[in-house]
Amino acid sequence: MIVTTSPATISPAPRRAASATAIAGLVIAALVAIALPAFTTGYVIYIANLLLVFVVLCLGLHIVIGETGQFSMAHAAFYGIGIYASALANRAVDLPYPFAMLFGALVAGAVGLFIGALALRMRDIYLALATFAFGEAMQWVFANWDSVTNGPNGLRISPARFGSLEILSDKQAYPFVVLFCVLMIGLTILISRSRLGRAFRAVRESEVAAMAMGIDVRRTRVIAFGLSAAIAGFAGGMFGLFQTFIHPDSLGFQTTILVLTMVVVGGLGSIVGAVGGAIVFGLISEVLRQAPQYQEIIYGGILILFMMYAPRGLFAFIGDRIKEVRRGQ
Amino acid sequence: MASEPFLDVQGLTIRFGGLTAVGGFDMAVAKGSIHALIGPNGAGKSTTFNCISRFYTPSEGRILFDGQDITRLPARAMAGLGVARSFQNLELFSELSVFENVLIGAHVHAGRSWRDAISARPAEIGEHVEHLLERTGLADYAQTKARNLDFGHQKMVEIARALAMRPKLLLLDEPAAGLRNREIAALDRLLCELRERDGLTIVLVEHVMQLVMSISDRITVLSFGTKIAEGTAAEVRAHPAVIEAYLGRETTHA
Numbered sequence: 001m002i003v004t005t006s007p008a009t010i011s012p013a014p015r016r017a018a019s020a021t022a023i024a025g026l027v028i029a030a031l032v033a034i035a036l037p038a039f040t041t042g043y044v045i046y047i048a049n050l051l052l053v054f055v056v057l058c059l060g061l062h063i064v065i066g067e068t069g070q071f072s073m074a075h076a077a078f079y080g081i082g083i084y085a086s087a088l089a090n091r092a093v094d095l096p097y098p099f100a101m102l103f104g105a106l107v108a109g110a111v112g113l114f115i116g117a118l119a120l121r122m123r124d125i126y127l128a129l130a131t132f133a134f135g136e137a138m139q140w141v142f143a144n145w146d147s148v149t150n151g152p153n154g155l156r157i158s159p160a161r162f163g164s165l166e167i168l169s170d171k172q173a174y175p176f177v178v179l180f181c182v183l184m185i186g187l188t189i190l191i192s193r194s195r196l197g198r199a200f201r202a203v204r205e206s207e208v209a210a211m212a213m214g215i216d217v218r219r220t221r222v223i224a225f226g227l228s229a230a231i232a233g234f235a236g237g238m239f240g241l242f243q244t245f246i247h248p249d250s251l252g253f254q255t256t257i258l259v260l261t262m263v264v265v266g267g268l269g270s271i272v273g274a275v276g277g278a279i280v281f282g283l284i285s286e287v288l289r290q291a292p293q294y295q296e297i298i299y300g301g302i303l304i305l306f307m308m309y310a311p312r313g314l315f316a317f318i319g320d321r322i323k324e325v326r327r328g329q
Numbered sequence: 330m331a332s333e334p335f336l337d338v339q340g341l342t343i344r345f346g347g348l349t350a351v352g353g354f355d356m357a358v359a360k361g362s363i364h365a366l367i368g369p370n371g372a373g374k375s376t377t378f379n380c381i382s383r384f385y386t387p388s389e390g391r392i393l394f395d396g397q398d399i400t401r402l403p404a405r406a407m408a409g410l411g412v413a414r415s416f417q418n419l420e421l422f423s424e425l426s427v428f429e430n431v432l433i434g435a436h437v438h439a440g441r442s443w444r445d446a447i448s449a450r451p452a453e454i455g456e457h458v459e460h461l462l463e464r465t466g467l468a469d470y471a472q473t474k475a476r477n478l479d480f481g482h483q484k485m486v487e488i489a490r491a492l493a494m495r496p497k498l499l500l501l502d503e504p505a506a507g508l509r510n511r512e513i514a515a516l517d518r519l520l521c522e523l524r525e526r527d528g529l530t531i532v533l534v535e536h537v538m539q540l541v542m543s544i545s546d547r548i549t550v551l552s553f554g555t556k557i558a559e560g561t562a563a564e565v566r567a568h569p570a571v572i573e574a575y576l577g578r579e580t581t582h583a
Contacts (some may be wrong), residue, residue, distance in 0.1 A: 042445060049458045096513045103577065109578030190447060191448035193447075193448075194446060194447045194449070195436065195439045195440055195446045195447070195448075195451075196446070197431075198432065198439075199436065201424075201425055201429075201433075202422055202433045202436070203424060204421075204424075205421070205422035205423060206421070207425060208384070208416070208420050209416065209421070209422065209490075210421035210433075211384075211405045212382065212404060212405075212407065212408065212413070212414050212420075212491075213408055213433055213436045213437070213490070213494065214405050214406070214407070214409050214414075214436050214437040214494070215405060215433075215436055216405055218407070237364055241529070269424070278511070288417070312526065315349050
């Protein structure tokens with residue numbers, strides 16, 4: 001017998017079909033992920049590593065925007081804090097790299113809690129502007145705090161170590177990147193399904209009703225910001241697994257917009273959307289690297305098209321089309 | 330009523346700027362009773378209701394629940410004390426399923442253990458939610474998004490969600506507004522059953538007299554922010570001040 005933890009009171013058949021499809025998809029994805037290094041060049045592996053980092057970054061943004069319904073334009077900053085903090089920790093202490101990653105996540109999370117508490121009074125466009133300002137300020141800090149970040153010259157990231165194993169190539173890093181990405185997807189699903197995740201969504205849907213249910217709305221919003229920033233910081237630590245260099249230029253507004261676009265195009269409010277959006281849009285932006293002069297125009301165009309024709313995101317759009325076809329038959 | 334009231338509103342006064350919305354209002358609700366608060370539009374019923382549920386803070390007066398002074402407690406503390414409320418203009422979690430809406434109602438009970446806190450469906454609470462869905466006629470819609478329900482069912486989700494808090498006192502803000510006759514009859518049955526079988530104390534603000542007169546043990550009538558009458562359905566219906574407030578004063582002498 002299959003034991004499901006989901007409420008199975010109503011129409012279990014389509015749910016089972018959906019979860020079967022999801023499991024099949026995951027298995028295929030896992031096989032592709034495992035088999036990838038055997039067939040491809042280092043460059044493709046590098047792109048795959050970067051994509052998976054962006055998947056985790058999107059998961060972080062998903063917690064705050066998708067689950068809790070609060071705007072954040074500061075995720076490139078939290079990501080950057082994670083990169084610098086874990087790189088510096090890795091350099092300073094001779095411990096396996098995951099400790100440095102955790103340190104990066106903790107520092108980013110602590111800053112996130114602080115920003116979340118400051119942002120409590122703000123909503124919507126004001127929140128977006130305030131977090132945008134914080135993001136810009138952080139980029140300035142990265143570029144000017146010479147003694148710590150090495151300022152505009154960028155920081156060399158020393159190789160990640162797991163005991164005696166030193167990671168010197170993208171291919172070596174890849175299995176770890178996959179592992180951490182899967183762990184973060186699992187963690188996000190766990191949070192989303194838990195009591196805390198329900199409180200996030202309750203706050204998103206109606207703050208007054210949430211309050212009447214005994215949910216501390218302010219605390220919930222701050223926790224969402226902290227968790228979201230910690231996951232983004234962890235993504236920064238993953239970046240350090242395979243990258244040897246970080247420059248403040250790559251931690252600006254463009255990165256924030258890219259992540260935001262991934263989450264919106266994938267589908268706001270769903271984990272599948274956040275993960276899928278990161279992969280699809282990450283691939284698109286990689287293809288567009290051939291024609292950088294058109295990149296921004298095409299991003300903008302895609303975003304507008306999605307807002308107009310598929311506001312619930314790519315995956316909801318595909319799901320609806322499949323349903324239509326089935327109904328038609 | 331010799332015993333101490335379950336909910337005791339004493340000298341409640343609420344001012345907005347210079348305007349006194351409610352002035353010196355008293356109301357004592359007996360345990361296990363259905364107590365209706367009625368009055369013409371703008372009488373201050375909802376304002377009073379929002380004070381009791383702690384969404385507004387009164388300018389003067391005290392509110393005692395089960396002997397405890399709750400006048401200054403935050404709204405989010407009410408669920409834990411056993412005071413649940415519904416919303417007049419629907420405050421559902423629209424994008425979430427009916428099941429999840431009601432499950433969030435049990436938020437204060439869902440964190441008893443780590444297992445419960447990380448579970449998508451804490452065992453005992455999940456069963457209770459399903460039981461509530463049965464009782465409120467929502468079992469067939471458990472996985473439907475709340476926003477896709479018709480108005481009558483949405484109002485029921487409000488009540489089911491409030492019941493998931495396992496309240497001792499249930500505050501309902503116009504639960505029958507906009508319902509069809511058949512739905513009002515079902516609501517009537519449900520509320521009476523909650524009083525008889527579960528011993529729940531219910532305070533409702535309501536305009537639908539058919540419901541109020543049928544189920545209320547006691548009715549308090551507000552007009553222009555002051556209490557003008559209180560008593561059983563029959564007493565209130567015959568009260569001259571109530572007739573005047575609802576129908577206006579006769580200008581010609583009889």
